[in-house]
Amino acid sequence: MSLLSYLVRRLALAIVVLIGLSILLFLIARVLPGDPARIALGPRAPEYAIENLRKQMNLDKPLYTQYYLWISNLLKGDLGLSLLSRRPVQEDIREYFPATFEEVLLAAIILSIAGIGLGVLAAKYTNTWLDGIVRIFAYLGIVTPAFIWAIILLLIFGYWVPIFPIQGRISPDILLPPRITGMLTLDSLLTGNWVAFWDALKHLILPSLALAMAPMAQAARIMRSSICSDLGADHVSAMTAYGVPQNRILTKYLSRLSLIPTISIMSLDIVALFASAFVVELVFNFPGLSRYGMHAILNKDLNAISGVLLIFGALFTLITIFIDLIVAYLDPRIRLQRRGM
Amino acid sequence: MAELLLNIKDLMVGYKVYGGLLKVLNGITIKVNKGERIGIVGETGSGKTTTVKTILRILPRTARIFGGEILFQNRDVLKMSRNELSVLRGQGISMIFQDPTASLNPVFTVGSIISDVIRYSRTLSSSNKSSQIKEAAIDAFRLASLPDADRLLANYPFQLSGGMRQRVCIAMALATARDLLIADEPTTNLDVTIQDQVLRLIKELVDKKKTSFILITHSLGVASEMTDRIYVMYAGTIIEQANTQDLFENPYHPYTHALLSCIPKLSGGGIASGIPGRMPDYLNPPQGCRFSPRCPRALPICEKEKPPLMEVEPGHEVACFLFATKQGVQQ
Amino acid sequence: MKTLNLNATWNSIKRSIYKFSRNKISVVGFFMVLFIVIVAIFAPYLAPYPKHAGAFVDYDNASKPPSLAYPFGTDAIGRDILSRVMFAFRGALIMGLGVIAMIVPIGVLVGLIAGYYRGSWIDTVIMRITDIFITLPALLLALAVAALLRPTLFNSMMAVAFAWWPAYARIAYSMASSVQNEVFVRAAEISGASKTHIIFKEILPNCLVPIFTKMPLDIGWVILVGATLSFVGLGEQPPTPALGTMVSDGAKYLPHQWWVSVFPALAIVFIILAFNLLGDGIKDMLTTEEV
Numbered sequence: 001m002s003l004l005s006y007l008v009r010r011l012a013l014a015i016v017v018l019i020g021l022s023i024l025l026f027l028i029a030r031v032l033p034g035d036p037a038r039i040a041l042g043p044r045a046p047e048y049a050i051e052n053l054r055k056q057m058n059l060d061k062p063l064y065t066q067y068y069l070w071i072s073n074l075l076k077g078d079l080g081l082s083l084l085s086r087r088p089v090q091e092d093i094r095e096y097f098p099a100t101f102e103e104v105l106l107a108a109i110i111l112s113i114a115g116i117g118l119g120v121l122a123a124k125y126t127n128t129w130l131d132g133i134v135r136i137f138a139y140l141g142i143v144t145p146a147f148i149w150a151i152i153l154l155l156i157f158g159y160w161v162p163i164f165p166i167q168g169r170i171s172p173d174i175l176l177p178p179r180i181t182g183m184l185t186l187d188s189l190l191t192g193n194w195v196a197f198w199d200a201l202k203h204l205i206l207p208s209l210a211l212a213m214a215p216m217a218q219a220a221r222i223m224r225s226s227i228c229s230d231l232g233a234d235h236v237s238a239m240t241a242y243g244v245p246q247n248r249i250l251t252k253y254l255s256r257l258s259l260i261p262t263i264s265i266m267s268l269d270i271v272a273l274f275a276s277a278f279v280v281e282l283v284f285n286f287p288g289l290s291r292y293g294m295h296a297i298l299n300k301d302l303n304a305i306s307g308v309l310l311i312f313g314a315l316f317t318l319i320t321i322f323i324d325l326i327v328a329y330l331d332p333r334i335r336l337q338r339r340g341m
Numbered sequence: 342m343a344e345l346l347l348n349i350k351d352l353m354v355g356y357k358v359y360g361g362l363l364k365v366l367n368g369i370t371i372k373v374n375k376g377e378r379i380g381i382v383g384e385t386g387s388g389k390t391t392t393v394k395t396i397l398r399i400l401p402r403t404a405r406i407f408g409g410e411i412l413f414q415n416r417d418v419l420k421m422s423r424n425e426l427s428v429l430r431g432q433g434i435s436m437i438f439q440d441p442t443a444s445l446n447p448v449f450t451v452g453s454i455i456s457d458v459i460r461y462s463r464t465l466s467s468s469n470k471s472s473q474i475k476e477a478a479i480d481a482f483r484l485a486s487l488p489d490a491d492r493l494l495a496n497y498p499f500q501l502s503g504g505m506r507q508r509v510c511i512a513m514a515l516a517t518a519r520d521l522l523i524a525d526e527p528t529t530n531l532d533v534t535i536q537d538q539v540l541r542l543i544k545e546l547v548d549k550k551k552t553s554f555i556l557i558t559h560s561l562g563v564a565s566e567m568t569d570r571i572y573v574m575y576a577g578t579i580i581e582q583a584n585t586q587d588l589f590e591n592p593y594h595p596y597t598h599a600l601l602s603c604i605p606k607l608s609g610g611g612i613a614s615g616i617p618g619r620m621p622d623y624l625n626p627p628q629g630c631r632f633s634p635r636c637p638r639a640l641p642i643c644e645k646e647k648p649p650l651m652e653v654e655p656g657h658e659v660a661c662f663l664f665a666t667k668q669g670v671q672q
Numbered sequence: 673m674k675t676l677n678l679n680a681t682w683n684s685i686k687r688s689i690y691k692f693s694r695n696k697i698s699v700v701g702f703f704m705v706l707f708i709v710i711v712a713i714f715a716p717y718l719a720p721y722p723k724h725a726g727a728f729v730d731y732d733n734a735s736k737p738p739s740l741a742y743p744f745g746t747d748a749i750g751r752d753i754l755s756r757v758m759f760a761f762r763g764a765l766i767m768g769l770g771v772i773a774m775i776v777p778i779g780v781l782v783g784l785i786a787g788y789y790r791g792s793w794i795d796t797v798i799m800r801i802t803d804i805f806i807t808l809p810a811l812l813l814a815l816a817v818a819a820l821l822r823p824t825l826f827n828s829m830m831a832v833a834f835a836w837w838p839a840y841a842r843i844a845y846s847m848a849s850s851v852q853n854e855v856f857v858r859a860a861e862i863s864g865a866s867k868t869h870i871i872f873k874e875i876l877p878n879c880l881v882p883i884f885t886k887m888p889l890d891i892g893w894v895i896l897v898g899a900t901l902s903f904v905g906l907g908e909q910p911p912t913p914a915l916g917t918m919v920s921d922g923a924k925y926l927p928h929q930w931w932v933s934v935f936p937a938l939a940i941v942f943i944i945l946a947f948n949l950l951g952d953g954i955k956d957m958l959t960t961e962e963v
Contacts, residue, residue: 013803017804024805143892145899239458274812316808333447333499
């Protein structure tokens with residue numbers, strides 16, 4: 001089974017799952033809150049207005065018809081109108097998504113490099129003070145939720161040592177780069193606007209760091225424990241016996257072997273970053289999709305909620321597949337071994 | 342004429358475990374001359390692997406060396422630094438392990454692994470160009486009679502059969518062994534049909550390269566074919582040592598007798614007998630001779646004192662009070 | 673896969689406790705959890721100002737920094753933070769223990785059934801459903817569901833339970849399907865044991881180890897999700913104190929009246945740390961190989 005057929009199988013499965021997800025979200029959105037029309041218009045709206053809105057929202061039709069209508073609109077790109085912004089949801093998503101995306105991307109980069117690096121370092125210097133520090137940090141990092149990291153970083157870098165800005169995406173007096181991807185850092189890089197780039201990056205650092213801390217600790221911990229438990233393995237003794245220096249064994253052989261479980265866990269953590277972003281963006285007043293989603297949730301803006309969750313669902317599925325591909329590349333046993341029963 | 346290559350003297354090694362210390366090696370003495378082929382024979386758990394792992398210093402972290410010394414080419418292995426050990430392993434001594442599947446890192450191609458092994462086994466002066474290394478790798482594979490060496494380099498270990506994996510390990514060991522090759526039960530994990538092939542291959546290569554050789558096995562039969570001298574090991578002690586032929590024709594120690602009678606004979610009929618009893622508990626081993634609880638001919642002194650290795654004939658030593666003459670105390 | 677020694681004699685239990693106690697960190701975790709439980713249960717007797725956990729206002733003592741009288745300081749309307757934190761432990765524990773108590777039996781049962789009928793439509797349907805659930809992170813799903821319901825502790829517990837149960841179903845499923853082909857299951861089937869017997873007496877005991885190691889850790893994570901929910905205003909409503917709500921309320925007063933946010937935040941970290949340490953200890957205890 002080659003990498004390509006593996007990919008195709010995963011995509012097919014993903015589509016099935018996404019359809020199921022859409023059904024689930026639809027049911028939640030329609031069933032739970034009671035009467036969406038009444039909620040939309042508020043408690044003091046007159047009955048006829050509610051009835052009108054119900055007809056407009058197709059709420060008088062049977063459930064499966066509603067679903068069909070909703071899905072066909074969806075596939076055309078129409079996610080309905082947002083109650084809060086009075087705009088089509090898809091426009092809101094287009095506006096806010098790149099912000100969250102670059103925030104999470106930066107967080108993912110930080111946590112991968114730092115997490116894996118710290119893990120290897122701790123494994124190399126096991127039982128020394130360095131290892132001890134890394135392990136304590138890893139433990140505390142894991143048990144501290146993202147929003148608390150956000151507050152810690154806010155306190156440290158916003159007030160005590162004010163280096164980084166603590167809200168928004170970019171300072172008001174900077175010239176915005178033209179919108180190519182919507183990601184301020186990328187767009188300013190692409191157009192050579194260094195001032196904007198640095199400013200946007202500075203605004204990104206705190207939210208991304210807050211998101212990255214806990215998964216970074218988790219990655220370091222798994223990497224370290226995986227390497228340490230492999231240290232006694234036969235293939236390590238064998239390579240040592242052949243005269244290969246310990247350093248090389250650690251950085252090449254053990255690392256790749258230990259990356260496999262680490263990256264698998266990291267995929268779950270990276271996906272969870274989007275979820276943690278919901279709260280982190282609130283703390284930093286960062287205008288991203290997660291904050292938009294958070295407001296939508298708190299105000300029961302159904303279309304927006306479904307839109308945001310669906311987008312995230314599709315995104316997470318893609319990310320998971322992408323990381324699975326990386327794991328399959330690293331571990332030849334997955335892609336080349338025939339699956340026996 | 343006989344130049345002493347490896348001199349293990351009174352080696353005592355243990356493992357730290359949950360309840361205390363497993364005192365496995367109880368004073369091992371083994372001497373290997375240059376060009377000699379010796380065998381270490383014993384049951385599973387008798388400490389054979391521990392002994393050779395100590396030579397290469399690849400013991401697990403829980404191991405403790407608390408006595409004795411190992412001299413290789415007159416240098417003290419137990420006191421060597423990391424760098425010296427690297428050189429020792431890369432150029433002096435090499436080992437073929439029991440389980441070829443576990444010895445090869447599963448996520449790298451065999452070509453990648455052997456290239457690294459070769460690269461680090463060379464002295465600093467020789468060139469490390471990747472083309473030369475690849476040549477050396479192909480050469481080593483051919484020597485180990487692996488077909489289609491060129492294509493084989495790109496395979497992963499799980500794509501090869503057990504016999505081929507062991508031959509890859511043999512190729513790697515040969516690429517790095519100048520002076521001493523150790524083979525730890527190299528065929529135990531292979532199919533019976535392949536065992537003979539691999540053993541013959543090892544014998545051929547040892548003869549060709551004229552390396553000194555230590556074979557570890559639980560089978561006296563295999564040892565008889567591949568060695569000049571045999572050390573019989575029981576529960577971390579050398580209980581008898583002799584030329585291969587001498588050992589078979591004239592065994593002394595009761596344990597050696599029992600081992601020999603375990604070998605099914607084609608002639609003479611009768612069922613091969615086992616040895617009643619079990620290996621001692623290493624946490625609390627017997628104070629005297631470790632075989633005494635199972636020995637059919639044990640003397641009262643055997644339980645109290647550890648019998649030293651005594652020469653009973655030229656070149657033939659036994660650790661047993663039954664054969665103690667002037668030095669020992671007979672009761 | 674290291675298996676649980678099912679020889680549940682008194683000796684074996686004693687040995688497990690001994691093993692657990694040798695790992696100092698897990699013992700610390702155990703006492704931390706014990707501490708949390710005691711504080712939660714006896715909050716009305718232990719808290720210095722139990723009335724502050726309800727509707728209470730004292731502007732004279734508002735926004736006071738930590739002192740002997742108010743070890744954690746007071747908030748903007750004069751309530752003692754320490755007492756409120758202690759009472760907030762109650763909601764946290766109810767959330768953690770309640771959710772886990774609900775989802776473990778249900779999730780495991782579903783997973784066992786799916787695993788036992790592996791390959792049939794039952795399996796496919798159940799597993800596809802759990803696939804859908806794990807597409808979204810639990811926090812998101814719980815947020816969405818909780819937001820659509822009225823904000824109460826019970827509703828947020830339901831929301832978290834709704835998002836969390838698939839994890840246990842999947843563990844039970846993978847253990848059940850891997851064990852299903854073992855000899856002892858086949859033997860039981862051949863000798864005519866009923867399906868219920870097989871599922872509960874043969875398969876279930878072998879799945880217990882990963883489930884028991886996951887449970888204490890999950891109590892911590894569920895409490896975290898609960899804190900996140902209350903941070904955004906879902907969950908328990910004021911005046912009942914909830915840790916997340918206290919953090920977000922106090923965020924307005926950073927950095928000058930830092931104690932209003934920081935102490936509840938530390939309390940959250942403390943709780944999660946406690947359950948993590950305990951969970952790690954239990955994991956070590958259940959899966960250590962005998963030498």
